[in-house]
Amino acid sequence: MAVAAEASLSLSRRPTDQALREYGTIDAIVVAGAPWFWDQAASSEKLRWLAEIVDRYPRAIKIVLGAGSCLLPSLKHRMTDEEFVAGCVSDVFSHFDLLIVRDNVALELLNRRGIDAAHMPDPTFFVPVALMPSQNTVGARPLYRERARNRGMVIATPPTTHFLRSYFSKDTLDEWDELVLSKIREGYDLFLWADDDDADYEPYHTLEIKGRLGIASFRQLVDVIPRYSHVVTNRVHAAALAQAFGVPSLLFGYDSRCVTAQSVGSAVIGPGSIYEVGTTFPLEQRAPLFAQITRRIRDAMAPTTLRVPIAATSQHATN
Structure with a gap:
């Protein structure tokens, strides 16, 4: 298999015919990114647009890589309800050649719809293999080189209106804020991972801020x-990334996304802890797991020479 060209396409908006024509011949469609399986999936515009892309390229190889679920704790009991499960899983996924999901909740939803899938670690787990930290400490101040090795860090996104705030009780929100404050009092350094909007940081405006990381600064993390x-942290990928580097993490989980981090070793508290972790992936198994995923993808794509694979990414609950 050889890749001659690739392009990424965000389904945060409907792709235009002109944009798709510019890609020319499409040999593979890879669905990646955040959760694709949740209780509103049946009415999701992004899934309707994905179905349009799949219909447009009927001969393309279709792969799901690292997709997950996003179910609130109050919905856990409905996972045995056939009608509910049907609303969580778009029929478009029955047309895919390979599905690799990042949590056992997504796996169960797909299996209940009669769709075969494999549960593997989130791609974040493999970041250290391909992108080790630089020696010049890009994005880190001298403070961290001198003081951080024996310190804890908090990576926080305040649960503002665009981060699930409306779904949770005041007690849940206060519990997370108090955890942040308690860790700061213990001497943890604080990093804020949120949109560049002052409103995102308002809950912590009285704290001394040691670092400020935007969503686009994953490389800094x-x-x-x-x-x-x-x-x-209350960010799933921050917790999973920490585990990938062998740094213990505690995740305040809001929903079933937390299982993604829990499966690679994160401890989980908060409402999302109601979900069972299922299969776990020890760090020492990373190399064979990476080889297994690579082999599955190679087998699905062989013997294609890929000219333009489209990677369709989700923008729902980007954690």
């Missing part, structure tokens, strides 16, 4: 996390 002894 890759560089900074290994310098700390422990991570406390």
Whole structure:
């Protein structure tokens, strides 16, 4: 298999015919990114647009890589309800050649719809293999080189209106905020991972801020996390990334996305802890797991020479 060209396409908006024509011949469609299986999936525009892309390229190889679920704790009991499960899983996924999901909730939803899938670690788990921290500490101040090795860090996104705030009780929101404050009092350094909007940071405006990372600065997290002894966070990928570097993490989980991090070793508290972790992936198994995923993808694509694979990414609950 050889890749001659590739392109990424966000389904945060409907792709135009002109944009799709510019790609020319499409040999593979790879669905990646955040959750694709949740209780509103049946009415999702992004899934309707994905179905349009799949219909447009009937001969293309179709792969799901690292997709997950996003079910609130109150919905866990409905996972045995056939009608509910049907609303969580779009029929478009029955047309895919290979599905690799990042949590056992997504696996169960697909299996209940009669769709075969494999549960593997989130791709974040393999970041250290391909992108080790640089020696020049990009994005890290001297403070962290000197002080961080025996310190904990908090990676926080305040649960504002665009981060599930309306779904949770005041007690749940206060529990997370109090955890942040308690860790700061213990001497943890604080990193804020949120949109560049002052409203996102308002809950912490009285705190001394040691670092400020935007969503686009994932590379900075890759560089900074290994310098700390422990991570406390409400971001799934921050917790999973910490585990990938062998740094213990505690995740405040809001929903079934937390299982993604729990399956690679994160401890989970909060409402999402109601979900069972299922299969776990020890760090020492990373190399054979990576080889297994690579082999599955190679077998699905062989003997294609890929000219333009489209990677369709989700923008739902980007955690």
